Amino acid sequence: MSKNTGKIVEGVFAINKPPSISSAQVIRNLQSHFNPSKLFAPWIAAERAHRDIESPRERRRRKDKSVQVKIGHGGTLDPMATGVLIMGIGKGTKQLQGFLECTKSYEATILFGAATDTYDVLGKVLRRAEYKHVTKEGVEDVLARFRGNIMQRPPIYSALRMQGKRLYEYAREGKEVPREIQERPVKVEELEIIEWLDGGTHDSRLPKEEAEVEAKELAERVLKLDAAANISEKAVEKDVNGAKRKRELDDVDDLSISHKRRARDDEEADSQTLMSGALQSPDRKPHDPAESANSATADADSHESPQQTSLPPDKGPPAVKLRMTVTSGFYVRSLSHDLGEAVGSLACMIDLVRTRQGDFELGRNVMEYEELDKGEDVWGQQVEKLLEEWEERNAKPDGSTSRLEDAREK
Template sequence: MSKPKGKVIEGVFAINKPTSVSSAQVIRNLQHHFNPSALFAPWLAAERSNREFEERTHRNRRKDKRVQVKIGHGGTLDPMATGVLIMGVGKGTKRLQRFLECTKTYEATILFGAATDTYDILGKVLRRAEYRHVTREKVEKALGKFRGKVMQRPPVYSALRVQGKRLYEYAREGKEVPKEIEERPVEVKELEVVEWMKGGSHKYQIPKEEAENEEKDLVEKVLHLGEAVTPSINAVGDQSTNGVASTVTKRKRSLDDGDSVVPNKKSELWHDGESQCLMSGGLQSPDHSPKQIDVPSQKDSSPPVESPPAVKLRMTVTSGFYVRSLSHDLGKTLGSLACMCELVRTRQGDFELGENVIEYQNLEKGEDVWGPKVEELLAEWQSRNKGMDGVADRSDGERRRRRRNSSSDA
């Protein structure tokens, strides 16, 4: 596929990220396909020319001598999530900040009946709760609490920085966050039920892996819960003799400031992923304690308890919103527990699935398939933003000058 010599293509486009792939891996895969392509050969030639000039005027300026297509993303999707991932190429990477600040639309599936250390079904179960009282009508009524401008506490498994370190790094290392994770203002512009799934009518299941008691105690310490009543249920096969789940217990948080452990189940799954350990508010407080569920003993001939219901929600939210926190908080509001099963970002800014987003699987079909669409989207971007690159370059130069002046003043 030959391109006009010297035609440099760069800007912003979007790709439909599949599940089980990190945002960082998407960048690496795009570079794998873009680096040898005819479409980006002029960009690479221009970059090599710039590098040669830098080497002559600024010795040893660059440690990395590899020349690759410059790519960045505008808003991380963690491996579990799918959908719109904004990508910047070349000078387009300087324009990604606006996509971090724009509204986004998600479709999320939430399963009731349990809370996990990661707030999704990839984590370990920390608590189980009654769910038979949860209905579509009660969910729709509870959603009113989450619309508009609300306060939300970010999860421990998130990329938010505390004292220069990302929260998920504390979680992976099993260390307590040095300061309390504060709630932040976010806005939910739209929030509605797309589909209600009764127990037994869907494929989603509560994870089988349980967190150890020691892990649960340490999680409570991380969340600074103080004294709380936190009822839980045992897994089938570990019932009490009277056929009822384990009794309600009180756990008092230690006042020591020593290290504590946050579950690190997803250390191999998270790169710099979007999404506090029991995310926004953690385990149940006394006034929102989930009801216990009766688990039949082996001698009980009563029918088994119906599997938990699930709900799919569609929401349009502002920057900094965590869908996992909504999942957890919704379960708590309904007197149960909940975790997220699926997450799809259907729209971000001007990019929407099915409209102007590249399909990820087309990368493997070759440049003849993905090339024209990428070129079209980047050309549209360049046309809409003509003249703005110079403004971005001047802004970058001004920021560098301010940093140099600040350093000399110090």
């Protein structure tokens, strides 16, 4: 049980947000625990007393007539993301701006092979791309482009406003944004690979659901996927002897491409079919496996050469897990999208964990969300302790609380 004996408890603490719920829902869930609690009873009483002396005009302006513990967050995490979510309680909400501007650390896993409307695997596919040429070494080579001071274009599914409307509202309504989404300066202090996942060594799969034609056309204009697609469709690799050849576009989720080559007179037509993702034309004869095998054998006999080495069987797209420390305004989803283009493919984010924000870090001074289910005897002590620690760290010599002047530096 909390040791609080009538003291008004407020300030800032952090909680480890779980997946599948929004940051706003975390606030509502906290209020459902905090409002009836003994820990925050003094705060509720003080708020009621304050409202009793408000002017009639102030009372009419107040949207929320009920008395609830005042809670805000210092930087949203969408439902897919997990990790450090900073919460301001009472007067602590006035100090949240500093956390919006401080550095943050993330771990993100990125899957190659497709671009989606949300830049993550929960979205609908806008384009698919070749990925067999993507390697850990190739990704490492291009990461330098994303370190230091860079320009980054926010994703269309973001909370940025344009002409008074958030970008994600345009996207959900299928409307084109009034003007081009401009790149803006951000800083990447650290960026490194912490795990490489070859195709077939992980369980993640590219999304199957395709975006509507209108959405794809919109993406071509807004996200400029045409340029990325041209790079992807011209991707080449060196075989064991250094010879280059054009790679076929391979959609592992929808198409199964045999490594045996068809007869020469059918090859060009089949290539066009695969490149467009279309079904085989109805006026073509059904493919005869035996005929294909005979053709492949004859072709191998007459053209046997080390430079004709077949591509290895497709095991699915590779993925990479990155660790990064970035400044305010950085979008990890945009990094995922841009990284795919940089390696001549496309990519989307699988998961995202915010491991640190300001001086709050997972495993050190962040409360686990599951503690709320254990009752106030458990979470009450932890919240009170974290708020007291915050107050001690930010107390001025005169006993007042600072306004987090140094948050931007952390």
